[in-house]
Amino acid sequence: MSQPVHGGPDGLHPIACDFSTNANPLGPPQSVVRALAKADRARYPDPSYAALRAALGAWHAVPPQQVLPTAGTSEAIRRLTLAASLQGVARVWVPRPGYGDYAAAAQALRMRVDHYDSAQDLLRVLQARAEPALAWICEPCNPTGESLPPEFWHEAASRVSAFNGVIALDRAYEALRLVGGDPVPAGFAARTWQCLSPNKSLGLTGIRAGYLLAPAEGASGLIAQVEALAASWVLSAEGVALLGALHQPATLSWLSDARATLATWAALQRDALAALGWRQRPSVVPFWLALPCAEADPQALSRRLRQLRDRGIKLRDASSFGLPGWVRVSVQPPGSQQALRAAWDAAR
Ligand SMILES: Cc1ncc(COP(=O)(O)O)c(C=O)c1O
Numbered sequence: 001m002s003q004p005v006h007g008g009p010d011g012l013h014p015i016a017c018d019f020s021t022n023a024n025p026l027g028p029p030q031s032v033v034r035a036l037a038k039a040d041r042a043r044y045p046d047p048s049y050a051a052l053r054a055a056l057g058a059w060h061a062v063p064p065q066q067v068l069p070t071a072g073t074s075e076a077i078r079r080l081t082l083a084a085s086l087q088g089v090a091r092v093w094v095p096r097p098g099y100g101d102y103a104a105a106a107q108a109l110r111m112r113v114d115h116y117d118s119a120q121d122l123l124r125v126l127q128a129r130a131e132p133a134l135a136w137i138c139e140p141c142n143p144t145g146e147s148l149p150p151e152f153w154h155e156a157a158s159r160v161s162a163f164n165g166v167i168a169l170d171r172a173y174e175a176l177r178l179v180g181g182d183p184v185p186a187g188f189a190a191r192t193w194q195c196l197s198p199n200k201s202l203g204l205t206g207i208r209a210g211y212l213l214a215p216a217e218g219a220s221g222l223i224a225q226v227e228a229l230a231a232s233w234v235l236s237a238e239g240v241a242l243l244g245a246l247h248q249p250a251t252l253s254w255l256s257d258a259r260a261t262l263a264t265w266a267a268l269q270r271d272a273l274a275a276l277g278w279r280q281r282p283s284v285v286p287f288w289l290a291l292p293c294a295e296a297d298p299q300a301l302s303r304r305l306r307q308l309r310d311r312g313i314k315l316r317d318a319s320s321f322g323l324p325g326w327v328r329v330s331v332q333p334p335g336s337q338q339a340l341r342a343a344w345d346a347a348r
Contacts, residue, residue, distance in 0.1 A: 004100035005320035007328070008205070016312035017336035019329045022142065022287045024176060025336075026261060027203015029254035035245035036207075039237040047232055052240055059247045060213060068212040068226055069235040069243070073172055073197035074101055076212050080193055081105040083225040084134045084166045093125045093135040097143055097321035099170065102136040119152035128162035135163070137192075138170040139184055140177060143321050143328040145283025147183055157185045160192070166222065167192040175201035175255060178263045179284040190216045198246050201255060209239030262286040266331045272341055273329070286331035289318060292344070298324035307347035313340055 007020030018025075028036075046052075053064035060067070070076040081092065082105075092106035096115035103113045111134075116122045125135055140147050148156075160167065169192040174182055194213040199205045214223045235243070245251055266286055273280055279291040293300050298319060305317055305327070313336075318326035332340075 004104045007314065007316040010314075012309065014312065015309075015314045017332055017339050018314050019327075019332055019336070019340065020314040020316040021205065022173065022176070022285070022330050023200050023205045024203040024258060024262070024286070025330070025332050026258045027201075029202060029251050029258075031248050031250035031254065032202055032204065032242055032245045035241040035248075036238055039241035041237045043237075044233055045235060045237055045240050049235060049240065052235075052243055055247075056211060056243065062213060062216065065223065066214040066216065068214060068223070068230070069239070070195075070210045070212055071231075071234050071236075071239070072199065072208040072210045073170060073195040075208070075234070076195045076210060077101045077168075077170075078105045078108075079226055079229050080166070080168055080195075080212065081111070081134060082109060083222055083229055085109045085111055086225055087132075087222055089132045089134050089165055091131060091133040093122075093133055095122075095136065095138055095141060097141075097318070097323055098136070099138055099142045099172075100320060102170075106134070119148050122148070123152065123155055123159065126156055126159040126163050126167075128159075129164055132165040134166045134168065136168050136170065138172070140173045140283075140285050142170075142173065143287070143289060143316070143318055143323075144281060145173075145285045145288040146281070147180065147284050150183055153183050153185055153188065157188045160188050168195060169193065170195045170197075172197040172200055173285045173287075176259065176262070176285045178259055178266060178286060193219075193222075198242065201258075202242065202246075202251075204242060207236075207238050207242050209235055209242050211243065262331050265333060265337075268334055269329070269331055269337050272337045276341060276344055287328055289323065289326050290329050291326050293325065301325055301327070304344070304347045308340070308343050311339075311343045311347075313343050315340075 049069045053067040056067045057064040091112045093114050093116055094102040096117050106113045116125050171194055197210040199207050273290055281289040305315055316328040318328050
């Protein structure tokens with residue numbers, strides 16, 4: 001059983017230009033920095049997180065019991081998968097390509113993992129079936145940065161209530177959506193387990209904090225199981241501060257400005273990569289898939305990626321997503337884009 005592969009720090013020398021994680025490069029906002037400065041590290045957080053759950057619940061218009069703090073979505077994926085398994089779910093559906101932790105969590109529990117490759121496949125998965133399953137949907141999706149199409153969501157909304165099992169909706173990148181609006185119908189979302197992971201949009205991925213929104217109905221057994229599996233104080237004092245500042249007007253307005261800047265940088269970066277001859281896939285968020293070497297030569301690519309890494313520039317090799325020859329690139333400031341162009345030309 002292998003560990004999931006991630007972008008970002010890798011134990012080598014520091015990364016000056018990091019295109020390999022999807023954290024917002026503009027963060028963190030001052031409103032959250034101020035909240036973090038006040039985090040009380042000298043005491044345990046309230047183990048019930050009552051005030052935080054009430055505040056987050058009010059924001060989402062759900063009762064606090066439906067808000068379950070997590071140490072980030074990676075932890076939520078493990079806990080929800082284990083809870084589902086304890087409730088008799090033995091089969092897990094994951095997107096391909098998709099975030100590796102969904103399959104890793106299931107494999108660690110010896111659950112059966114199946115992949116779906118398209119919106120049509122996923123609609124088939126959502127059809128009522130005898131055997132209970134856990135189905136993961138990432139909207140917008142990592143690593144593609146794409147959204148499932150409106151026709152899918154229209155059709156999926158009519159199937160969600162018949163699904164036998166647990167639907168988990170990973171919203172890690174919703175707050176960074178640069179194109180269009182959230183396509184998930186409210187009625188669909190309300191029947192799923194939504195994973196929220198605001199450390200990415202705030203540029204604070206070092207803070208391990210997030211929360212689950214449990215379904216509105218019919219999930220009391222699984223909610224109790226997910227809660228029972230949580231470590232005491234699963235969320236640190238910094239995590240409480242981050243989540244507490246998340247919906248402050250200053251944070252929301254910062255995020256809206258950040259999205260506008262990221263959209264401008266994304267356009268510049270697409271032009272810069274096109275000038276290098278890279279093929280690029282469309283995306284609704286500030287990261288996307290690109291094919292740097294026209295012939296998709298994985299060996300040539302990994303050699304060049306190593307040369308870039310030597311110069312402090314990191315890109316995410318997409319091989320572990322089943323896409324050898326491709327990279328996932330996140331939007332970075334124009335200075336980093338220029339550094340990448342120069343280093344790519346120099347690396348042969
Ligand atoms: C789709 C997706 N979900 C979840 C995570 C993990 O989020 P967290 O930092 O909250 O554990 C990531 C991190 O890369 C991700 O890409």
